Amino acid sequence: MSKLLQLHDFGAPGAKSFEALRAGAAQSGCSTTGGNGKSGCGSAAGQGDLPPEIWEKVKNHPCYSEQAHHHFARMHVAVAPACNIQCNYCNRKYDCANESRPGVVSEKLTPEQAARKVIAVASTIPQMTVLGIAGPGDALANPAKTFKTFELVTATAPDIKLCLSTNGLMLPDYVEQIAAMNVDHVTITINMIDPEIGAQIYPWIFYNHRRFTGVEASKILSERQLLGLEMLTARGILVKVNSVMIPGINDRHLIEVNKAVKSRGAFLHNIMPLISEPEHGTVFGLEGRRGPSAQELKALQDDCEGEMNMMRHCRQCRADAVGLLGEDRSAEFTTDKVMEMEVEYDLAARQAYQAKVEAERDAIALAKQRELATLADETATIKIQVAIATKGGGVINEHFGHAHEFQIYEVSTAGAKFIGHRRVDLYCEGGYASETGIEPILKALNDCTAVLVAKIGLCPKDSLAGAGIEAVEDYAFEYIEQSVIAYFKDYLARVGKSEIRHVARGDADIRQGAFVAS
Numbered sequence: 001m002s003k004l005l006q007l008h009d010f011g012a013p014g015a016k017s018f019e020a021l022r023a024g025a026a027q028s029g030c031s032t033t034g035g036n037g038k039s040g041c042g043s044a045a046g047q048g049d050l051p052p053e054i055w056e057k058v059k060n061h062p063c064y065s066e067q068a069h070h071h072f073a074r075m076h077v078a079v080a081p082a083c084n085i086q087c088n089y090c091n092r093k094y095d096c097a098n099e100s101r102p103g104v105v106s107e108k109l110t111p112e113q114a115a116r117k118v119i120a121v122a123s124t125i126p127q128m129t130v131l132g133i134a135g136p137g138d139a140l141a142n143p144a145k146t147f148k149t150f151e152l153v154t155a156t157a158p159d160i161k162l163c164l165s166t167n168g169l170m171l172p173d174y175v176e177q178i179a180a181m182n183v184d185h186v187t188i189t190i191n192m193i194d195p196e197i198g199a200q201i202y203p204w205i206f207y208n209h210r211r212f213t214g215v216e217a218s219k220i221l222s223e224r225q226l227l228g229l230e231m232l233t234a235r236g237i238l239v240k241v242n243s244v245m246i247p248g249i250n251d252r253h254l255i256e257v258n259k260a261v262k263s264r265g266a267f268l269h270n271i272m273p274l275i276s277e278p279e280h281g282t283v284f285g286l287e288g289r290r291g292p293s294a295q296e297l298k299a300l301q302d303d304c305e306g307e308m309n310m311m312r313h314c315r316q317c318r319a320d321a322v323g324l325l326g327e328d329r330s331a332e333f334t335t336d337k338v339m340e341m342e343v344e345y346d347l348a349a350r351q352a353y354q355a356k357v358e359a360e361r362d363a364i365a366l367a368k369q370r371e372l373a374t375l376a377d378e379t380a381t382i383k384i385q386v387a388i389a390t391k392g393g394g395v396i397n398e399h400f401g402h403a404h405e406f407q408i409y410e411v412s413t414a415g416a417k418f419i420g421h422r423r424v425d426l427y428c429e430g431g432y433a434s435e436t437g438i439e440p441i442l443k444a445l446n447d448c449t450a451v452l453v454a455k456i457g458l459c460p461k462d463s464l465a466g467a468g469i470e471a472v473e474d475y476a477f478e479y480i481e482q483s484v485i486a487y488f489k490d491y492l493a494r495v496g497k498s499e500i501r502h503v504a505r506g507d508a509d510i511r512q513g514a515f516v517a518s
């Protein structure tokens with residue numbers, strides 16, 4: 001009952017909540033505020049950068065806060081199989097590619113199975129704070145299943161944040177229900193605001209019992225998406241906009257999309273790379289349309305960042321993902337396993353764990369600010385990128401050979417900023433170097449000056465050095481951002497003493513190819 005009251009208090013349409021959202025969205029300005037290490041930009045925005053009511057909503061959401069993604073986990077339940085549009089980067093044999101890597105198939109669940117799974121995961125993983133419904137089709141093309149799942153979960157686990165992802169076609173019809181169910185986070189995939197461009201992305205939509213094609217289809221879709229966005233933000237619901245960057249079709253147009261969604265109060269913009277391989281059987285894959293390179297993606301995100309908060313830590317999760325972003329524990333929670341699990345929902349234990357994480361997070365932020373303060377008199381204009389091997393927790397705690405991905409930070413005298421991740425095949429498989437060898441990893445890290453790891457063998461260390469990338473173990477088990485800044489300080493000192501020469505790095509690959517669960 002009290003939950004219901006809270007919900008109506010907040011869900012009431014009102015200028016105040018809309019203004020707060022605008023304030024949050026406009027936070028970015030993308031300028032680091034001098035030497036105190038506080039970034040006012042992007043999903044990197046922290047407690048002091050956001051209005052308190054917004055901070056409360058994002059602080060434990062791994063997608064809406066870059067800081068949170070080191071500590072808090074999300075899970076998806078694949079209860080929404082149907083879709084009402086066709087995207088040219090999607091093959092409907094697989095999960096919705098608006099939030100998933102192509103080529104991934106999730107185990108579909110009923111709402112009852114899904115609710116049991118959520119409670120089982122929440123009992124096992126106390127840092128799991130968010131339940132998302134992101135397919136495998138479209139959440140709002142399956143409204144009964146989506147809302148039934150939310151209802152069942154809320155009844156048992158009222159502390160879990162509810163999140164949904166949609167292509168937006170049916171969104172205006174369900175905004176009231178979304179608000180009434182206390183869903184505070186909605187993602188809309190918006191790839192265009194110009195139907196002529198849309199016609200190159202969407203061959204058809206199914207709306208009002210009719211199939212529409214071409215420009216007409218994209219016009220309807222775009223109008224519905226933008227209307228839905230306005231309706232949500234007017235109710236104080238945080239909206240993230242996902243856009244797939246499709247070189248040659250919408251890459252430069254996404255700057256216009258960014259302006260359009262910002263002006264309608266979107267909180268966050270997540271520009272994701274097109275991933276299109278012929279084996280995925282999508283239209284774009286079969287016609288050989290390439291995805292962007294790492295630096296092309298970064299340049300577009302940088303161009304948009306002055307306009308609003310940008311998300312750069314998306315992992316394009318599967319529709320049944322479980323765990324921290326970048327890890328996937330879904331295999332531990334198959335329906336068979338969940339049915340056999342003894343489940344006890346211990347709210348107090350979850351809250352205690354989360355309080356511990358909060359304290360750790362504060363320590364990390366303080367360490368970062370202290371380290372940055374030591375650069376206050378530095379005048380160098382150099383900017384470098386550094387790769388990190390981590391299992392999570394905001395710490396450099398992964399061996400080079402065991403890393404499924406590297407997190408990438410850009411660092412300058414203004415501070416260290418997360419700018420993305422690079423997924424790789426394991427270098428080390430059961431004590432042996434992998435078949436693919438180190439080449440793909442060198443390509444993935446080619447724009448980085450160094451890689452900071454918990455441990456690395458001599459062989460890969462030499463290969464990295466040969467490619468101009470320094471492998472560094474000195475910061476093993478230290479906080480990431482503090483270490484990145486400390487490494488940068490040391491780097492500048494060595495450049496200053498002419499021990500090394502600063503060299504501008506090239507571009508890097510965003511991984512295509514086979515996609516695995518993790």
Ligand code: CLF
Pocket residue numbers: 062063074075076099100130131132133134163164165185187240270313314315316317325
């Ligand atoms: Fe899931 Fe999406 Fe909610 Fe996150 S994912 S429904 S907002 S809880 Fe996150 Fe995954 Fe990227 Fe999505 S990393 S694909 S943005």
Ligand code: SF4
Pocket residue numbers: 083084085086087089090091092095096097098135136137138167
């Ligand atoms: Fe595929 Fe998602 Fe597009 Fe539907 S909305 S066609 S499931 S990518």
